[in-house]
Amino acid sequence: MTTTTTAPRDTVGGGPREGSRPNRRPVRPARILLYVVLTLVALGWLAPLLLAVYASLRPYAETAKYGYMSLPHHLSLRYYSQAWSQGGMGKYFLNTLIITAPALVLTLFFASFIAFALARFRVPGRKTLLILFTAGNLLPPQVMVTPLYTLYNKIPLPYWLSDSGTVYDSYLGVIAIHVAFQTGFCVFVLYNYMQTIPSELTEAAVVDGAGVWRQYWRVILPLSRPALGALATLEFTWIYNDFLWALVFMSTGDKLPITSALNNLRGEFFTDYNLLAAGSMLVALPTLIVFFALQRQFVSGLTLGANKG
Template identity: 90%
Template sequence: MTTTTSAAARDVIDRRRDATGKANRRPVRPARILLYIVLTIVALGWLAPLLLAVYASLRPYQETAKYGYMSLPHHLSFKYYSQAFSQGGMGKYFLNTLIITAPALVLTLFFASFVAFALARFKIPGRKFLLILFTAGNLLPPQVMVTPLYTLYTKIPLPYWLSESGTVYDSYLGVIAIHVAFQTGFCVFVLYNYMQTIPSELTEAAVVDGAGVWRQYWRVILPLARPALGALATLEFTWIYNDFLWALVFMSTGDKLPITSALNNLRGQFFTDYNLLAAGSVLVALPTLIVFFALQRQFVSGLTLGANKG
């Protein structure tokens, strides 16, 4: 009896396995093959400049000058990387970038998430207009604001311990503030739309339990918004880290400039070693690549939020 039952069970399992295997083995459509080919070409097109910079940074300048950048290598080494780091003074500039990027990123996500929470969860008069206003601020070209902001920065006083110039101009605080001001609007727009998908019953239950506004935001909504915050953190870090316009306009002390300015130190007055410059460019790009791969899961899940929601 037991043997018969076991044989019948195995037969059922085998049939289900065969059915599942047949269901999974769907024919590959030509359209899907074409899609993969196009995506591969586009990906290689985006990666080509970075790969060429890495390849050039490993070769001596004399070799590429004689045989060309697309020739086969005769000698590869990492000496350009150590030379670029020391000659460009990158340690100091990396620290300057950290002083600007870290506070700007944290403040942007904090302000944007709290504003988006308030607009999404409370019936504030004119909240749609406020959301449009936040979004419209991103449509204004930053270059249009350079002259009035420069004049304003030179007239706003700051204590000496915050700014050696005595004003907002030539201070880290000024660059941080402009990044927060310009990036908050986009983050509010993204987080507002995501928080609209969170069931209102969650905050209603928190209110019944006696939770105030801050506790609803910090304990209920913010943990659920982690995927969206992770995606925004990746994008915002890249944008703030790579920016050079605001630091160039609002800072006069060269030792305070961010890492993007370090590449100028690798350019000679009469001669530029482009292989050395390529090594410096790779070093400058490394932090953004590290952040992207570290937050890759959050970034992808943040981009696909709501894809399966009706």
């Protein structure tokens, strides 16, 4: 009697057996090329930052003798403490906080409320308003410098808000111009996001007796958290790094933001670029902290609508 032995099949009912490893797709040359290009681009963006960090840890005499790309003989954090004390960065960080925090909060509040009104109510001419908000971002800021400078010197303010008695040379003037220029972009982004929120949610809130403010604060705003997180990261970076408006609308050196502290690290006849690199790293540190703190919301905001049909 002959016994026939058959090998175990990897499939049951024509499909892969449970626990078997699925067949991997072959890696296409185009995908390999894409990864190579993205890696090179990422390294290109990181190279200046890494070089600045490397230079900030080395004495200037060493880099002057052997070059910036040479191997280090001595590394220390001495330049960071020197940059902090010599640049007076504590005072300038406080100035930047006074400008950035109110400007960021007001920009997001005004933009979210305007976007809510345009997205949820039949406002006459809302498409025209949205186009105007968007078109305002296309205007170069430099075009507005001269008329705004003249206007700021003519608008009076009480002395507890401005030492000069006008909007010029006051924190309020710099905050106002940031809010004015950044609100349009935020309205455009938030309007498009709020359009994707089902209208049944606000209709249910109206049935429950919710007014306009409650619809905005309790329903729409919590659902817009990813978009607000992404915008908060971008707006903080833009407002924090801006130096044009503070330079034009402020004359008192002690009121200038942190970006001006780097000027204090430049000598009249000689500039220690390693010290300047350490100061740049200190200036960039808050933006990195904000990015990593809001990283999840930032990525969620960037991918909004990616899976919509």
